[in-house]
Amino acid sequence: MRIHVITGASEGIGAELARQLAREGRAGCALVLAARNADKLADVAAQCDALGAAALPVPTDVSREADCRALIDRAVSQFGGIDVLVNNAGISAHARFDEVAAEDLRWYQDLMTVNLWGSLWCTHAALPHLKASRGRLVAVSSLAGLVGVPGRTAYSATKFAMTGFFEALRTELMESGVSVTIAYPGVVATEIRRHGWNARGRAAGKSGLDEANAMSVEECARLIREGMDDRAREVVMTARGKLGRYLKLLAPGVVDRMAVAALAKDTK
Numbered sequence: 001m002r003i004h005v006i007t008g009a010s011e012g013i014g015a016e017l018a019r020q021l022a023r024e025g026r027a028g029c030a031l032v033l034a035a036r037n038a039d040k041l042a043d044v045a046a047q048c049d050a051l052g053a054a055a056l057p058v059p060t061d062v063s064r065e066a067d068c069r070a071l072i073d074r075a076v077s078q079f080g081g082i083d084v085l086v087n088n089a090g091i092s093a094h095a096r097f098d099e100v101a102a103e104d105l106r107w108y109q110d111l112m113t114v115n116l117w118g119s120l121w122c123t124h125a126a127l128p129h130l131k132a133s134r135g136r137l138v139a140v141s142s143l144a145g146l147v148g149v150p151g152r153t154a155y156s157a158t159k160f161a162m163t164g165f166f167e168a169l170r171t172e173l174m175e176s177g178v179s180v181t182i183a184y185p186g187v188v189a190t191e192i193r194r195h196g197w198n199a200r201g202r203a204a205g206k207s208g209l210d211e212a213n214a215m216s217v218e219e220c221a222r223l224i225r226e227g228m229d230d231r232a233r234e235v236v237m238t239a240r241g242k243l244g245r246y247l248k249l250l251a252p253g254v255v256d257r258m259a260v261a262a263l264a265k266d267t268k
């Protein structure tokens with residue numbers, strides 16, 4: 001049985017990834033599902049159970065180290081090990097830096113705690129078990145973790161930090177048999193922008209983006225699943241993301257203008 005731990009599994013990409021893994025693995029698939037919303041988590045676990053997998057919902061706030069360690073302990077005590085850890089829990093934020101008041105800047109640290117430290121704590125606790133299984137680590141970053149994007153100084157900082165952390169860790173794990181796959185989604189059709197924080201650090205309640213061409217959550221989860229299975233170094237989603245990646249080496253100013261144009265419909 002392959003044992004997966006997925007953070008941010010109560011909705012969006014994490015929930016869809018869990019359902020796809022359950023559908024694919026059925027009785028051979030164990031899923032330990034983590035997020036804060038216990039009711040939504042239980043619903044996703046029930047859907048995965050109905051598809052034949054063994055799903056265990058573990059209410060978890062990844063901004064608390066003790067929760068992250070308890071999550072991994074629970075996975076190991078229930079299933080006897082861990083084969084895959086998907087660090088997917090994340091929060092978006094949207095504000096220009098010069099619009100954030102000094103007394104509100106603290107939420108930049110809070111965002112870093114969820115997006116970077118949540119991944120780091122879960123990974124630290126899971127690492128001995130992943131080494132034992134020669135398993136797989138997955139980090140869900142963002143194209144905003146490869147290219148700076150206007151209105152995303154906080155979010156880009158957290159996702160660049162994730163990229164740096166997991167790239168460095170990959171080099172340390174080279175001889176261990178543990179693979180590190182970093183996924184870079186573009187705009188995916190989930191509620192992330194409505195949940196994401198505004199200049200005051202509160203849920204925006206709306207998306208400031210034109211989402212007409214957003215990737216479906218099913219497609220995004222499928223690409224992550226395939227990258228994970230292949231032990232790919234990275235999964236860069238969207239043609240524009242791939243182009244931007246290489247263009248940044250040759251003509252970084254062009255990439256800056258592409259980023260501004262891509263977010264031009266942003267309502268701020």
Ligand SMILES: NC(=O)c1ccc[n+]([C@@H]2O[C@H](COP(=O)([O-])OP(=O)(O)OC[C@H]3O[C@@H](n4cnc5c(N)ncnc54)[C@H](OP(=O)(O)O)[C@@H]3O)[C@@H](O)[C@H]2O)c1
Pocket residue numbers: 007008009010011012013014034035036037038040060061062063088089090091092114140141142143184185186187188189190191192193195
């Ligand atoms: N959608 C996109 O366009 C997009 C693009 C690039 C990258 N990404 C990345 O993909 C990942 C998933 O995003 P999504 O689009 O699926 O977002 P989403 O629909 O808003 O789901 C986010 C998930 O993270 C969980 N979460 C948030 N804060 C948490 C915390 N403190 N502790 C535990 N779980 C927490 C949420 O559950 P609870 O609220 O129940 O805790 C939820 O399950 C994120 O890392 C995001 O940055 C998304």
